[in-house]
Amino acid sequence: MSNQTLTVTTSPHPVGAYVLTVTGELDHHTSPRLREALDEIALATGTGLVIDVSGLTYCDSTGITLLVTAYQRAQATGALLTLAGSSPDLLHLFRIVGLDQIFTLQPTTEQAIAALHS
Numbered sequence: 001m002s003n004q005t006l007t008v009t010t011s012p013h014p015v016g017a018y019v020l021t022v023t024g025e026l027d028h029h030t031s032p033r034l035r036e037a038l039d040e041i042a043l044a045t046g047t048g049l050v051i052d053v054s055g056l057t058y059c060d061s062t063g064i065t066l067l068v069t070a071y072q073r074a075q076a077t078g079a080l081l082t083l084a085g086s087s088p089d090l091l092h093l094f095r096i097v098g099l100d101q102i103f104t105l106q107p108t109t110e111q112a113i114a115a116l117h118s
Helices: 031-039 061-077 088-097 109-116
Strands: 006-013 017-026 048-059 080-084 104-106
Touching: 006 031, 006 048, 017 031, 017 061, 017 109, 031 061, 048 061, 048 088, 048 109, 061 080, 080 109, 104 109
Parallel strands: 017 048, 048 080, 080 104
Antiparallel strands: 006 017
16 A cells, blocks of 8 residues: 555646646555545646646556546547656656556646647
8 A cells, every 4th residue: 555645636727728737646545535525626628737746756557548538538539738847757757657648747736737829
């Protein structure tokens, strides 16, 4: 069992985007918290979703699968999804598994929101 918790906060942004801020460990024990937060967001064409992972300290295969599922859901609804604040370790993991090829990655939440509308 995970020794750490996962905190997920959802903030609507005035430009028509949602920002999910994920802090802690994302693993098979904590992933339901992120899944629930994602399920509560009504994605539609033109909606933007930024997942801020700058506070993520660990991510296992369950977490990666959940991020891919979020991407697929965004694609299916015509929404735009980007990840913000990837640490060097997380970015390395994304490169190893090829997620850097499907996700738009931005250094900050502000840059991610701007990229959604460019």
